């Protein structure tokens with residue numbers, strides 16, 4: 001029987017072939033490794049009959065031999081195994097014992113054999129830690145606790161003690177090797193930023209040119225000072241106020257772009273997130289209806305870096321809910337999501353830039369060419385001080401990476417489904433996220449494109465990202481590292497290797513598995529999974545950690561925005577204008593509508609136009625009110641029609657952009673400005689066509705010599721107020737289809753309450769209701785100019801003039817002011833309703 005000696009942390013044990021040895025953080029295990037990259041029950045070493053072998057138990061961060069992740073590895077003298085990280089994870093080395101070792105090479109899994117040198121080994125005890133020679137270490141009488149691999153280089157300093165299974169208290173990257181070290185002297189100020197003149201240069205487009213300053217005060221205090229950075233400086237995941245300061249202690253981490261800094265002695269250690277991060281979910285539970293209904297039930301899983309995870313499950317099993325919980329869009333009621341050991345929900349403000357999300361719908365305006373759309377998106381996502389050339393270079397890099405360069409100037413709408421998905425992925429890659437989530441990217445694609453997209457995702461993961469894809473398509477699941485199968489009711493039915501999944505369910509194909517879900521909805525699929533060996537291998541260590549006791553508390557609004565408000569408005573306006581100009585159909589309709597409505601108004605016979613009627617008729621001219629009515633209702637309709645689909649059709653884009661820092665009010669203002677210009681132009685066309693051929697009143701009330709201008713102004717303001725009503729409808733509805741009936745209803749209501757069809761003043765209820773109608777105020781405004789009270793006076797009845805139609809400047813101003821007030825009220829309503837389209841964490 002070959003004898004094998006395990007060396008770990010300077011100690012050695014001769015292994016007993018009659019038993020197996022468990023490795024992990026579990027204090028009940030044989031070898032306890034207090035390193036947070038090591039899973040609870042990470043791996044087992046045992047005699048496999050012919051040779052020694054180490055078996056990984058589906059650990060989150062993996063077991064490595066010769067730099068390669070291994071599931072199972074033969075062991076012999078000279079073999080070196082790392083846990084949790086291929087290079088600097090806790091190291092297990094194996095040597096031969098007193099007996100010569102019979103090396104057992106296999107072609108498939110060779111190990112390094114060799115040495116077999118004489119070795120002073122200790123006898124392996126039945127349980128190795130029980131009979132250790134009392135070592136002069138703090139771990140006396142303890143399992144062989146393996147100190148973390150002194151990540152911070154503190155000579156003689158104790159390893160950071162993490163509560164087993166919990167995220168590091170500091171929220172940092174405690175055990176990743178530092179990417180670089182920066183010395184500082186007491187009294188020195190170290191400037192940190194993207195520009196080369198900084199002492200500490202961070203070449204990351206998410207970082208401002210001069211981002212922050214680190215100060216080592218002579219009194220021993222250390223301070224970080226945000227220098228008005230665009231994307232913010234974070235201390236332990238919490239954003240410093242712009243230009244804010246904070247004292248730093250040795251356990252504090254400072255987040256700047258993709259880098260995390262930590263203070264160690266007289267060094268600043270920098271950890272750069274290059275994408276190779278672990279990701280796990282623990283006990284994620286989502287409840288709705290005040291906790292009455294659970295739609296995601298205690299989901300736990302974990303994956304190492306560079307993994308592609310497929311999430312499948314029957315309709316309604318909670319896949320979208322899971323995606324929203326994992327991305328922080330709708331945080332789980334209980335449980336936590338760990339990104340590189342950091343709680344995503346509490347660090348969302350900082351980590352959200354490291355997450356890419358590709359929803360099912362396009363997140364770019366399909367009327368635009370790819371390059372232009374990506375450039376505009378980059379403008380919104382990168383800090384304001386990133387030069388145009390830098391941004392454009394990044395766009396070209398991403399285009400090249402996703403093989404989109406040959407199509408860069410084609411409109412997105414002209415691309416195939418698979419290429420369109422590539423464009424959405426390209427957009428998300430701009431900011432170099434470490435985690436990418438995709439919601440059914442292959443739905444509606446043919447099998448060839450399905451494979452194409454899945455291979456693309458495989459490549460993205462291999463290049464150093466974690467990719468999670470929710471899919472209905474099972475044909476290419478084999479490309480995934482892990483598959484998560486959701487069961488009816490929102491629980492996990494399986495998590496593990498894709499090629500073991502069908503075997504686990506006992507079926508030959510996925511159709512049968514899904515039929516079983518359908519036919520046995522009440523079966524305890526989750527219990528079956530929890531009782532399985534796969535569960536022990538893949539998820540038990542995550543589940544061993546207690547769920548977070550307190551439900552998630554919304555953290556309030558995230559203030560930090562990459563661009564200033566004004567710059568966001570300008571970028572959005574440019575984009576919106578480009579989309580409108582690219583849409584020839586919309587442009588044609590926008591011009592045709594006021595032209596046709598103006599011409600239609602001319603069809604109304606009105607001998608005296610909008611002027612006074614013949615004196616013998618008492619100056620009456622009843623036709624004028626009909627002409628005004630048509631112009632007013634026409635403008636109401638045009639203004640609202642312009643806006644009514646604007647927000648709902650961009651809902652997915654808005655939600656995504658809001659999560660990466662778009663200002664709600666900037667978004668609304670861009671719509672108001674661009675649509676306002678369009679609406680004012682429409683009003684001008686309508687008035688020129690509708691008023692120019694008509695006889696005009698002798699004088700206006702404010703612009704006395706230009707009554708036509710006075711009336712046109714009212715019509716244009718009415719158009720803008722109606723546009724705001726259109727935006728309210730657009731923010732309110734859940735689907736585009738609902739907008740048309742509401743538009744028709746609003747237009748008819750406006751028509752009825754103008755005051756031209758019947759008298760609205762003086763009737764309690766009706767008069768007050770009419771105050772809410774822009775058409776009422778607009779007809780009144782134009783009515784003051786044409787002196788509608790005189791034109792519509794009844795020859796037989798006692799005069800009962802409408803108080804809002806008085807031929808006086810004050811009433812004209814009152815009518816126009818009322819229109820503007822209604823527009824502002826609508827603006828507030830839109831802001832309120834827009835919140836419903838936003839990720840929950842962004843709502844304030």
Ligand SMILES: Nc1ncnc2c1ncn2[C@@H]1O[C@H](COP(=O)(O)OP(=O)(O)OP(=O)(O)O)[C@@H](O)[C@H]1O
Nearest residue numbers: 288289293295313314315316317318319320321322
């Ligand atoms: N806010 C909510 N209130 C109540 N029930 C909800 C809510 N959101 C989702 N649900 C329910 O939770 C379940 C899971 O929904 P989810 O959209 O996550 O499923 P899914 O697996 O993504 O479905 P599909 O494959 O059809 O998209 C469904 O039954 C859905 O009706």
